[in-house]
Amino acid sequence: MDFAAALTRDPQAAPYPTRCDAAAAAGFAVVAVVLALTVDDGRRPDLLGWALLLAAHVPLAWRRKAPLPVLLAVVACVAPYHALDYMHLAPIPASMTALYTVASTGRPKRTLLVGLTVTCVTLTIQVVVNPHETVELLRVSGWVMAMLVFGASIRLYRQLVASVVERAEREGERKAAEERLRIARDLHDLLAHSITLIGVQASVAAHVLVADPDRLDREALVRALEGISETCRDARAEVRTTLDVLRAAPEGPLPDLAALPDLVRPSGADLTVRTGGAKVPAAVGAAAYRIVQESLTNAVRHGGPDARVRVDVGLAEEVLTVRVTNSGIVGGHVAGGGADGPRGSGYGIVGMRERARSVGGTLSAGPREGGGFEVTAALPLAVREVAV
Numbered sequence: 001m002d003f004a005a006a007l008t009r010d011p012q013a014a015p016y017p018t019r020c021d022a023a024a025a026a027g028f029a030v031v032a033v034v035l036a037l038t039v040d041d042g043r044r045p046d047l048l049g050w051a052l053l054l055a056a057h058v059p060l061a062w063r064r065k066a067p068l069p070v071l072l073a074v075v076a077c078v079a080p081y082h083a084l085d086y087m088h089l090a091p092i093p094a095s096m097t098a099l100y101t102v103a104s105t106g107r108p109k110r111t112l113l114v115g116l117t118v119t120c121v122t123l124t125i126q127v128v129v130n131p132h133e134t135v136e137l138l139r140v141s142g143w144v145m146a147m148l149v150f151g152a153s154i155r156l157y158r159q160l161v162a163s164v165v166e167r168a169e170r171e172g173e174r175k176a177a178e179e180r181l182r183i184a185r186d187l188h189d190l191l192a193h194s195i196t197l198i199g200v201q202a203s204v205a206a207h208v209l210v211a212d213p214d215r216l217d218r219e220a221l222v223r224a225l226e227g228i229s230e231t232c233r234d235a236r237a238e239v240r241t242t243l244d245v246l247r248a249a250p251e252g253p254l255p256d257l258a259a260l261p262d263l264v265r266p267s268g269a270d271l272t273v274r275t276g277g278a279k280v281p282a283a284v285g286a287a288a289y290r291i292v293q294e295s296l297t298n299a300v301r302h303g304g305p306d307a308r309v310r311v312d313v314g315l316a317e318e319v320l321t322v323r324v325t326n327s328g329i330v331g332g333h334v335a336g337g338g339a340d341g342p343r344g345s346g347y348g349i350v351g352m353r354e355r356a357r358s359v360g361g362t363l364s365a366g367p368r369e370g371g372g373f374e375v376t377a378a379l380p381l382a383v384r385e386v387a388v
Contacts, residue, residue, distance in 0.1 A: 022061035028060065029057040032056075036086070039087060042087045052086075060098065074094055099115075101151070111151070172350055176351065205225055209221065255293075257313065269310060269311050279381075280381065284379045287379055288379060291356065294351060359379050361378050364376050
C-alpha cells in the first residue's frame with residue numbers, strides 16, 4: 001500500500017476496515033506477547049495478566065468504526081493491568097494505537113478532553129504503582145501527548161489534502177464549463193451561417209417557382225432544394241456536437257485552418273498544413289484551431305528559451321490530425337504545462353479534450369520520447385453525434 005495514500009485517505013472510507021483492523025490487532029497482540037516474555041519491566045503476567053493483556057487488543061478490530069468506545073474498552077483492560085504491575089511495555093502499542101485513532105478521527109476539543117482524561121488516569125496508576133519514579137511519570141505523559149498530537153496532525157493533513165483536491169476539481173469543472181461556453185459560441189456562428197444559407201436557397205427556389213411557371217427550370221429547383229437539404233443535415237450534425245445548451249452571443253468570426261498561419265507566426269513555431277483539397281467541416285476546423293491555440297499558449301508559458309515548437313496538421317483516412325510538439329525542458333521537467341508537469345495546472349489540457357470531444361475526436365497530451373511535450377488530436381471529418 002502507498003504510505004502517502006494511506007495518510008491522505010479518510011480512515012472511515014478505507015476498504016474492509018474491520019478485516020484490516022482485526023489483522024492489525026492480531027499483530028499487536030503477538031508483539032505484546034513477545035514483549036511480555038522478553039522485557040523485564042514489571043511482573044511477568046499470570047493467568048489474569050494474560051487475560052487482561054489479550055483482551056485489550058480485541059476492541060482494536062473496530063477502532064475505525066467506533067474510536068472512542070474502543071479507547072474506553074482498551075483503557076478498561078490496560079488500567080488494571082498496569083495497576084497490578086505486570087510488564088508495562090507490553091500493552092503500549094495497543095494503547096497508543098487507540099489514542100492515535102481517536103485523535104486522527106475526532107475533533108480537537110474531543111481530542112483534548114480524551115488526552116487530559118487518559119493522562120490523569122495513567123498518572124494516577126503510575127503514582128500508585130511506582131510513586132517514586134518521577135522520570136517514568138514524565139515519560140508516560142510525554143508518550144500520551146505525542147501520540148495525540150501526531151493523530152491530530154494527520155487529521156489536519158487529511159483535511160488540507162481534501163480541500164486542495166476539492167478546489168482543483170472545482171477549478172477543472174470551471175475550465176471545462178468555459179470551454180463548453182466557447183464551443184456554444186462557435187456553434188452559434190455555425191448555425192447562423194447555415195440558417196442564412198437556407199434562407200438564400202429557399203429564396204432561389206421560390207423565385208424559380210414564381211418567375212415563369214410555364215417555363216419551370218426543374219434542374220435549378222432541384223439544386224436549390226438539395227442545397228437546403230444538405231445544409232439542414234450539416235446544421236443538425238453541428239447541433240449534435242455541442243456538449244451543452246448554453247445561451248451565448250457570438251464573439252467575432254469563427255476560426256478555421258486558414259487562420260493558423262496568423263496564429264502561429266508570433267510564436268515562431270514551424271507550421272505544416274497538409275489537407276489538400278479536402279473539405280474540412282467548420283466545427284472540425286474550429287476545434288483544430290483552438291487546440292493549436294491552447295498548445296502554443298502552454299508552450300510559450302512553460303517552454304525554455306531554446307524550445308522549438310512544431311505544428312503539423314494533416315489528413316489521414318478522413319481524420320484530421322493535429323500534432324503540436326515542444327522540445328523545451330524547464331528545470332529537468334517536460335515543458336508544456338501537462339497534467340504531469342509540476343508547473344502546469346493541466347486545465348488547458350482539459351479544455352482541449354473537451355474541444356476534441358465536441359466533434360467526436362480524441363486528444364492525448366504528455367511527455368514525448370527524447371524530451372519535450374506533445375499534444376496529438378484526431379478529429380474525424382464526418383462529425384459524429386457526441387454522447388453528453
